[in-house]
Amino acid sequence: MYPQRNRVSSTLRDGGIALGSLTLLQEPAIGEILGAIGYDFLIIDMEHAGADEQTVLTMVRACEAAGVTPLVRLRHVDEKEILWALDTGAGGIVLPMIETADDARAIFRLSHYPPAGDRTLCSAARASGHGAQRHDFGKFLAWSNESVATVCLIETPVGLENVEAIIAEGIDVLMLGRGDLSVKLGLGYAPNHPDVLAAARDFVGRVAAAGGTAGVLAYSPEDAREWIELGARFIVYHQPEMILANAYRAGWDELTALTQRG
Numbered sequence: 001m002y003p004q005r006n007r008v009s010s011t012l013r014d015g016g017i018a019l020g021s022l023t024l025l026q027e028p029a030i031g032e033i034l035g036a037i038g039y040d041f042l043i044i045d046m047e048h049a050g051a052d053e054q055t056v057l058t059m060v061r062a063c064e065a066a067g068v069t070p071l072v073r074l075r076h077v078d079e080k081e082i083l084w085a086l087d088t089g090a091g092g093i094v095l096p097m098i099e100t101a102d103d104a105r106a107i108f109r110l111s112h113y114p115p116a117g118d119r120t121l122c123s124a125a126r127a128s129g130h131g132a133q134r135h136d137f138g139k140f141l142a143w144s145n146e147s148v149a150t151v152c153l154i155e156t157p158v159g160l161e162n163v164e165a166i167i168a169e170g171i172d173v174l175m176l177g178r179g180d181l182s183v184k185l186g187l188g189y190a191p192n193h194p195d196v197l198a199a200a201r202d203f204v205g206r207v208a209a210a211g212g213t214a215g216v217l218a219y220s221p222e223d224a225r226e227w228i229e230l231g232a233r234f235i236v237y238h239q240p241e242m243i244l245a246n247a248y249r250a251g252w253d254e255l256t257a258l259t260q261r262g
Contacts, residue, residue: 001089002128002140006147007040007069008092008234012172012213017233022073022217023240024049028062030240035066043151043236045073047096053084057126060088071149077103079120082110087125092149092172097180099159104152104169111148113141149173151215151234155180160203167212173234175215176203204230 011018020041023030026049031042044051044059051059056072063070069091074081077095085093095107109117121141124131133140152166155177159166166174178191178200187193200216207214208231215234218224219242224235255261 001064001126002133002143004064004069004091006091006149007067008071008149009147009172011040012149012233017228017235019235019237020068020071021238021240022236024051025241026051026055026059027240028059031059031063031068031070032066035063035068039068039237041069041071041091043071043073043094044090047073047075056085057088060090064089069149071151077106077110079110082107083120086111086119086144086148087122087127089127091147092151094151094153094175096153096177097155097159098152098166099156100162101165101169104166104171107150107152108170111150112145116145151175153177154203156184157181160199163203163206163212164210167207167210171212173213173215174203174207175217175234175236176200178217201230204232207231 008018018040020039020043021034022043022045024045034042042063044056046056060070071092071094072085072090073094073096074085075096082093093111098104110119111117113119113121123134123137127144128137128140149172151173152171153175154160154163163174178196179189181199182188182190182193182196185195187195190196204214204216204227213234214232215236216227216232217236218227219238224237228235
């Protein structure tokens with residue numbers, strides 16, 4: 001929401017590494033926790049999660065209040081979905097299954113106001129302060145075009161082939177989805193398969209060489225360190241629901257051993 005600093009765009013523009021997380025849980029406290037620690041962003045998932053629009057708006061507000069940049073992961077490239085997400089005040093959008101330069105060009109066009117793009121405007125939307133900026137709306141438009149973050153998920157062999165073309169369309173981050181990629185490669189769900197990891201390392205190198213920003217999902221600091229050393233600068237660290245599941249699974253295994261339950 002104007003005029004907050006977009007911590008993703010500004011960090012990447014300054015040559016830094018953006019650190020955040022991703023959640024399918026509809027819980028505003030997650031953004032507050034990340035903000036209290038110092039993380040840059042939270043991806044609020046609408047692709048695989050059951051989040052409704054009001055819940056996402058509440059999570060966007062919680063992130064902003066905590067100083068975390070909210071990004072909304074949408075279901076597909078759609079003008080009205082992109083418009084809605086950005087009008088909530090979210091700092092950017094994450095789009096799945098991007099494969100071509102045409103996909104990327106549409107994302108850029110729909111997320112930027114003229115003359116850079118073709119995003120529909122509303123001077124009373126939350127993103128611009130519910131109408132508080134109407135007296136100098138051009139300033140908001142310029143700020144939005146400069147700060148909005150666009151993230152494309154590369155999750156298929158076709159997407160991998162077109163990495164350079166996608167970057168050329170002005171996309172801020174290309175993030176690799178190793179889980180979907182492994183399935184598309186006929187390996188089943190195998191994100192750590194040697195072939196998938198080899199493709200991921202090649203992906204990070206190609207994105208960096210083309211002048212783009214590579215993003216990855218890391219489930220440990222050691223995992224993150226490897227990707228950062230390879231050139232990744234958008235690090236999605238773990239997921240709250242998986243941290244909870246792992247902790248409860250470990251506790252359950254020990255508790256059932258103690259109580260002889262199975």
